Amino acid sequence: MTAVAAPIERDAALKVRGLATGYRGRPIIAGVDLPEFRPGEVHSLLGPNAAGKSTLMRALAGLQPATGSVRLGAQELIGLSLAEHAKRVTYMPQTLPQGVALSVLESVLGALRASSTGDPARDTHAASEQRAVAILERVGILHLALEGLDRLSGGQRQLVALAQSLVREPRVLLLDEPISALDLHHQLRVMRLVHELARERGMIAIMVLHDLQIAARWSDGIVMLAQGAIVATGTPVQAITAETLARVYGVQARVEHCSRGSLQIMVDDVLHAESAAA
Numbered sequence: 477m478t479a480v481a482a483p484i485e486r487d488a489a490l491k492v493r494g495l496a497t498g499y500r501g502r503p504i505i506a507g508v509d510l511p512e513f514r515p516g517e518v519h520s521l522l523g524p525n526a527a528g529k530s531t532l533m534r535a536l537a538g539l540q541p542a543t544g545s546v547r548l549g550a551q552e553l554i555g556l557s558l559a560e561h562a563k564r565v566t567y568m569p570q571t572l573p574q575g576v577a578l579s580v581l582e583s584v585l586g587a588l589r590a591s592s593t594g595d596p597a598r599d600t601h602a603a604s605e606q607r608a609v610a611i612l613e614r615v616g617i618l619h620l621a622l623e624g625l626d627r628l629s630g631g632q633r634q635l636v637a638l639a640q641s642l643v644r645e646p647r648v649l650l651l652d653e654p655i656s657a658l659d660l661h662h663q664l665r666v667m668r669l670v671h672e673l674a675r676e677r678g679m680i681a682i683m684v685l686h687d688l689q690i691a692a693r694w695s696d697g698i699v700m701l702a703q704g705a706i707v708a709t710g711t712p713v714q715a716i717t718a719e720t721l722a723r724v725y726g727v728q729a730r731v732e733h734c735s736r737g738s739l740q741i742m743v744d745d746v747l748h749a750e751s752a753a754a
């Protein structure tokens with residue numbers, strides 16, 4: 477049954493309790509409780525291949541059936557229509573659609589239209605174009621505005637997908653491996669931008685990342701997932717330890733605390749294959 481949507485709250489925390497989901501009778505995420513995600517925070521979801529990270533993100537985005545509770549402030553999201561869900565939560569998938577005959581700017585405007593609020597002042601063509609151009613500028617791809625999507629490199633396409641997600645100004649932004657196709661410069665640029673926008677907008681950002689060093693540097697909180705279950709949560713210092721890396725990834729690693737509070741993670745070797753959680 478589709479639940480009735482309340483007005484969208486700003487400054488609402490996201491609380492996930494007993495979330496379970498899977499595919500046609502095959503459970504993947506088995507009733508997980510996640511730490512509270514507060515407005516303005518950036519969190520990283522880590523774990524080996526096939527741990528269930530994308531499945532969990534898709535369930536949070538309302539893109540596949542789930543049971544349990546996903547509450548944004550007073551609003552329960554499970555059972556909400558996809559349209560109401562999408563006004564609050566935006567999901568950027570790992571793989572991007574191909575063969576779309578649009579320019580970069582048109583595609584960002586299309587994403588914006590899809591999240592129309594019904595506010596006539598906000599939804600005018602001029603206001604929309606201004607927002608689309610502003611986000612392309614912040615992502616660093618304004619020079620690609622009139623380029624066709626089909627003519628872009630993989631990394632450029634990933635930046636466009638990010639712009640499409642950011643322009644919607646969701647309360648909760650879910651990014652599935654948003655830097656996997658990017659060079660070092662753009663990886664840092666994207667992480668900084670997501671961090672800045674989370675703080676500016678009071679947005680909750682949750683990202684799937686495979687780069688532990690980047691996750692440690694830019695995240696307020698970490699969730700480590702293996703085989704559909706939570707293995708560790710907390711600040712990067714609490715969650716990323718030699719012990720959790722051995723359990724989750726089956727690697728022998730050293731984790732050193734640097735003077736400025738950051739972590740240095742050095743992976744020395746793989747442990748026996750059967751030690752990995754995947």
Ligand SMILES: Nc1ncnc2c1ncn2[C@@H]1O[C@H](COP(=O)(O)OP(=O)(O)OP(=O)(O)O)[C@@H](O)[C@H]1O
Pocket residue numbers: 499504523524525526527528529530531532
């Ligand atoms: N559409 C689907 N239908 C059936 N099973 C699926 C589907 N998508 C994923 N799975 C299965 O669910 C499990 C979790 O997959 P998921 O994509 O969530 O993992 P992940 O942690 O995101 O992995 P990766 O790091 O490799 O992207 C895997 O065993 C996978 O085979």
